Amino acid sequence: MTRAMSAPEKGTTPAGSTASFHAVFENRGSMGRIVLVCEHASHHIPAAWAELGLTGAARMAHIAWDPGALDLARGLSKRLDACLVHAPVSRLIYDLNRAPDQEGAMPARSEVYDIPGNAAITKEERAKRTQAVYVPFHDDVHIEIARRMALGLAPVIVTIHSFTPIYHGAQREVEFGIIHDADDRMAKLVLAHAPEGLRSMMNEPYSAEDGVTHTLRLQANPYRLPNVMLEVRNDLIGTQDAAEAMADRLAPCLSAALDDLMNGRP
Amino acid sequence: MTRAMSAPEKGTTPAGSTASFHAVFENRGSMGRIVLVCEHASHHIPAAWAELGLTGAARMAHIAWDPGALDLARGLSKRLDACLVHAPVSRLIYDLNRAPDQEGAMPARSEVYDIPGNAAITKEERAKRTQAVYVPFHDDVHIEIARRMALGLAPVIVTIHSFTPIYHGAQREVEFGIIHDADDRMAKLVLAHAPEGLRSMMNEPYSAEDGVTHTLRLQANPYRLPNVMLEVRNDLIGTQDAAEAMADRLAPCLSAALDDLMNGRP
Numbered sequence: 001m002t003r004a005m006s007a008p009e010k011g012t013t014p015a016g017s018t019a020s021f022h023a024v025f026e027n028r029g030s031m032g033r034i035v036l037v038c039e040h041a042s043h044h045i046p047a048a049w050a051e052l053g054l055t056g057a058a059r060m061a062h063i064a065w066d067p068g069a070l071d072l073a074r075g076l077s078k079r080l081d082a083c084l085v086h087a088p089v090s091r092l093i094y095d096l097n098r099a100p101d102q103e104g105a106m107p108a109r110s111e112v113y114d115i116p117g118n119a120a121i122t123k124e125e126r127a128k129r130t131q132a133v134y135v136p137f138h139d140d141v142h143i144e145i146a147r148r149m150a151l152g153l154a155p156v157i158v159t160i161h162s163f164t165p166i167y168h169g170a171q172r173e174v175e176f177g178i179i180h181d182a183d184d185r186m187a188k189l190v191l192a193h194a195p196e197g198l199r200s201m202m203n204e205p206y207s208a209e210d211g212v213t214h215t216l217r218l219q220a221n222p223y224r225l226p227n228v229m230l231e232v233r234n235d236l237i238g239t240q241d242a243a244e245a246m247a248d249r250l251a252p253c254l255s256a257a258l259d260d261l262m263n264g265r266p
Numbered sequence: 267m268t269r270a271m272s273a274p275e276k277g278t279t280p281a282g283s284t285a286s287f288h289a290v291f292e293n294r295g296s297m298g299r300i301v302l303v304c305e306h307a308s309h310h311i312p313a314a315w316a317e318l319g320l321t322g323a324a325r326m327a328h329i330a331w332d333p334g335a336l337d338l339a340r341g342l343s344k345r346l347d348a349c350l351v352h353a354p355v356s357r358l359i360y361d362l363n364r365a366p367d368q369e370g371a372m373p374a375r376s377e378v379y380d381i382p383g384n385a386a387i388t389k390e391e392r393a394k395r396t397q398a399v400y401v402p403f404h405d406d407v408h409i410e411i412a413r414r415m416a417l418g419l420a421p422v423i424v425t426i427h428s429f430t431p432i433y434h435g436a437q438r439e440v441e442f443g444i445i446h447d448a449d450d451r452m453a454k455l456v457l458a459h460a461p462e463g464l465r466s467m468m469n470e471p472y473s474a475e476d477g478v479t480h481t482l483r484l485q486a487n488p489y490r491l492p493n494v495m496l497e498v499r500n501d502l503i504g505t506q507d508a509a510e511a512m513a514d515r516l517a518p519c520l521s522a523a524l525d526d527l528m529n530g531r532p
Contacts, residue, residue, distance in 0.1 A: 099489050100416040123417050130416040131409070139405040143397070150366040150396040151389050218488040222480070223365050 019048070021133045023140035026084040027077050033258060034082040035148070037141060037159045037215055038073040039096035040066035041086035052092055053116030063110035064090045066162040068237030073160040075247025080254060082158075083148075085141055092118065094133035097159070097214045100126065104211065105134070111168060141219055149223060156186065156258060157220040157227040162234035163205055176200040176250075177231035181213040182221055186228035189257035192266075195249040205231065226261055285314075287399045289406035292350040293343050299524060300348040301414070303407060303425045303481055304339040305362035306332035307352035318358055319382030329376035330356045332428040334503030339426040341513025346520060348424075349414075351407055358384065360399035363425070363480050366392065370477065371400070377434060407485055415489060422452060422524060423486040423493040428500035429471055442466040442516075443497035447479040448487055452494035455523035458532075461515040471497065492527055 024041075043065035045051055051059060058064070070086055077084035087096050092115055098105040106129060108118045121129075148155045165172055176198045180187035187202060194200035206212055213229060220227035230250070237243040260266070290307075309331035311317055317325060324330070336352055343350035353362050358381055364371040372395060374384045387395075414421045431438055442464045446453035453468060460466035472478055479495055486493035496516070503509040526532070 100412050101418070101420070101489070127413050127416040130412050135409050135412050139408060142405060142408070143401050146366050146396050146401050147393050150393040152367070154367070214488070222484040222488065223367070 019046075019132050020136045021046075021088045023085045023137045024088055025140075025144070026074065026086075027081070028083050028144070030077075030081045030083045031153060032081045032083070033154055033156045033262075034080055034254065035145065035155045035157055036073050036077055036080075036082050036084040037157060037219070038066075038070050038084065038086035038161075039137075039159065039215055040091045040161060041070035041073070042088055043090050044088065045090050045093060049093055049117060052118060054092075054113070058113050058115075059090075061113065062162070062164040062234060063113050063115075064092050066160075067234045068232070068243050069160050069162045069234075071240050071243030072162070072232060072237050072246055072250070075244050076158075076160065076251055076254065079247055079251035083144065085144065087137060089133060094129045096134060096137050097161075097212060099214050099218075100130045100134060102211055102214070105130075111164075138215075138218060141215075145219055145223070145225070149225075155225055156261070157216065157225055158186070158254065159215050159227075159229045161229065161231045162237060163231050165233050165235045167205070172205050172233065174199055174201045174204040175233045175236060177204045177206075178202050179204075179207060179213065179229040179231060181208045181216040181227070181229075183216075183224070183227060185261060186226045186257060189260045189265075190228055190230070190253060192260075193253040193256040195253055198249065285312075285398050286402045287312075287354045289351045289403045290354055291406075291410070292340065292352075293347070294349050294410070296343075296347050296349045297419060298347045298349070299420055299422045299528075300346055300520065301411065301421045301423055302339050302343055302346075302348050302350040303423060303485070304332075304335050304350065304352035304427075305403075305425065305481055306357050306427060307336035307339070308354055309356050310354065311356050311359060315359055315383060318384060320358075320379070324379050324381075325356075327379065328428070328430040328500060329379050329381075330358050332426075333500045334498070334509050335426050335428045335500075337506050337509030338428070338498060338503050338512055338516070341510050342424075342426065342517055342520065345513055345517035349410065351410065353403060355399060360395045362400060362403050363427075363478060365480050365484075366396045366400060368477060368480070371396075377430075404481075404484060407481075411485055411489070411491070415491075421491055422527070423482065423491055424452070424520065425481050425493075425495045427495065427497045428503060429497050431499050431501045433471070438471050438499065440465055440467045440470040441499045441502060443470045443472075444468050445473060445479065445495040445497060447474045447482040447493070447495075449482075449490070449493060451527060452492045452523060455526045455531075456494055456496070456519060458526075459519040459522040461519055464515065 106118050178187050178190050216227045237246050372384050444453045444456050482493045503512050
């Protein structure tokens, strides 16, 4: 990963920069079918973007990243021997789970927060961030998926997210959300094997109609690869220990779902 | 484009090679909505692949490329002020309109021809060709589409192909085939504006169900970009003059279709 080093100018990609923020891989040598993708793993805002004008609290809030998601994804990667790919920068620079023409790709406002550095970005700046953050990440993921397909590994794409327990002041009851796009095969199987005692729901707290399944559409659907987006309420994975405990609960669920999928059940 | 220079070993990607066959762009600065993609533009087989063991006639036959398609695409690019992107190598090395897990990506047989260099390729060789040919091309196309989306240019993807008039001994009557995948908006409009006197048919001589719409699925569908695959019978564009004449007929058809699309007709 190249880090931008030039002088900060709020909300602007490093001038004349060829900075390119590549995906981070872990356990890439795994020959397992599941590929875990964590698009909101990081709250890192490279210096050139001058913290986007945000307070420290905002930069650590759920609008900047999915707290606990990377720890959970790492726990699953180990338990399932799955390749894991995650993002190196905050979703506030570019939300990797949004297409370049979606407003939310570089949001000027998220939940109750204004993002000053995104308030008035030009088309050219949108194109630069797309080039610097979105394209390298997704092309890296694409390379890995294409390689695995060519090797006959038949990848299954599982994206790992977390959501805030309180959104716009309202409490969310769901604890484990299972979200699908056009292909609901994996989602149904994961729901069927969801851990006891975990309040699990399909397409909650939001669904594909809210425009949140871009990675599934981009990386899995064109190849008809089975896929699902998993959302865990972030108060349940707020520490590394809690994330590990959740990985203990979810790994068997994913294993069982994959087993059913491979055996054509139900 | 990097050309492989190492000693030939039939059907094998240059040893230890990092050769990477990138897409070729023309008129990339165009600000028009249409992006033309010509995946079967070239019959070039880099020396390292030792002609795949084919005779000269086979290497120039429709199994190796789409004769006339690049000339037609260039004619359309000029008339429509459209960005054009085309392939640098033969589809017999890797068919860019096929996913890495499709047999046809590196076919051992095509129509009535055996392809010796593809007869017994290993998974590792499939992965290498995927890396050397498929990934660079489609990532280049993706970069361009993402850039155009970020700039608000709302791309429309049009792939340009040609087909053989006689296939497995049977004469094909269709002259202009208009093929769609999940999104048939552009296809219907193109058919509605098809030139008089040109035998034009929807989803002929083949359709998405035959697995021929990979580029549309990969590059357009994830973004809900309007798209269509155009197929012209290759005896109608067998010379550059003929291809230019066909471009004269098809450019107004595409313009009218785009105009209808932008104005929400019908």
